[in-house]
Amino acid sequence: MKLLVPVKRVVDYNVKVRVKSDQTGVELTGVKMSMNPFDEIAVEEAVRLKEKGIAAEIVAISIGPAACGETIRTALAMGADRGILVETEASPEPLAVAKMLRAIAEREQPGLVIMGKQAIDDDMNATGQMLAALLGWPQGTFASKVEIAGDTATVTREVDGGLETVALTLPAVVTADLRLNEPRYASLPNIMKARKKPIETIKPADLGVDPAPRLTVLKVTEPPKRQAGRKVGSVAELVDKLRNEAKVI
């Protein structure tokens, strides 16, 4: 079985982003970029499925500027076999991304697409569900466990009340939650090997997709700042303040 793993290049999770003063977006120049953390988890899961002999080939896909090739290299160093870079000027919205991924899935015929549940830049939490819909496939979102047997994926999902398990008939889309696994670090030999793995570069038009956004960003602003309050000297003082000053207990 072939696996597709879409990986997004995002601002590193350790960076505290700053809103631009002209309110057009956040400051991205000189900021550290990394693979979306949930996508690392997705790549790790794919590699484990390959190590278990369930998957035969892993194709990492990234959509965005040429620099997304680095993100694909990271996936290749972790154990993916080849990459597809869909080069666009900006990172498109989930709808356009899902359409491009659908076109690639139709060409590649994977048994499973594993991706992140959420990109930590746009915080949309949408692309996997949308890809599944466009392909007419079932979806196992927010996965903390994935088991493949025959043509069925049994997926344990993190839901509001705890955990839920669903059985999906393959092919399907799974989106990774934080507890699915702990991604490995790529070893130096594997980073070297990844340099030789192939990356195909294509354009959205090759996939017949118009990446024009449906949402116009009118402005990006800073959220209201919270003032640090004060330190209290004792538990008794804390309780007194909560009772008589804040009046919340």
Added chain:
Amino acid sequence: MTALVLLDHENGRIKQPSRSAVAAAAKLGEVHVLVAGTDAGAADAAARLPGVARVLRAADVAYDHALAEPLAALLVSLAGDYSHLLAAATAIGKNVMPRVAALLDVQPISDIAGVESEDVFVRPIYAGNALATVRSADPKKVITVRAASFDPVAEEGGSAPVADIPPAGGGERSRFVSAELSKSERPELTAARVVVSGGRGMQSGDNFHLLDPIADKLGAAVGASRAAVDAGFVPNDYQVGQTGKIVAPELYVAVGISGAIQHLAGMKDSKVIVAINKDEDAPIFQVADYGLVADLFTALPELKAELEKA
């Protein structure tokens, strides 16, 4: 302009986040709601929500576990009549609504924190470090609602008619197997007036019980940081943050939590924040109204005793 809201319900009650979604929808126009599944009494409970003009009931077992595939098909079958389709950004809403959007060829607007007009919405990005105001050019808007940003409508006060609607298929390739739900007598995290959360500083699941008497006394829900969940101290559904639950209670008490941006993203809109941490430089103190620099293992028993003093 009529909006349709997919409601989360359980044991004949409408969940609070969905009542916030109804409040958001009411800013857009007339509100209809969809209750799917055989949960007895849920449609009647929906009919009593103030501001609801009509309840659509799809009382079919196909919807009992809120699987995305059949629910999305159902919403798509109803979409023709509506300008806006909404759900709370709960596990169900987040799972279903993007699927609906894709089937309608619409870019969803996830996790809105504000409604500016029928096509302009505010939503947090980058773990809430920025707020984007976006205009949707789609003919229909498919939206999930950040419940913490909208005061929920009351449970009682309305009397909408209930109409039965037929199922719409779509469940052929997914099947519910089982659920392992946390049982608790406490209020739900996203509905609680007070939340007491523990972090890695709690050191173990056993130690988390130090929070119990305090939560009991305050009528609080218990939450956690990702580190506490990853370490196995508490189940996943306790996680507060960018990728966990978003809460905005009257009082949030963070115990042994450093205050990473991903955690702050889930709680910084709380009215009053208390932090107990032994590291006086912990970033959590930058957002705390009241900070106590102390070892939690001495502070928590003291806090319990102080709260018991009436």
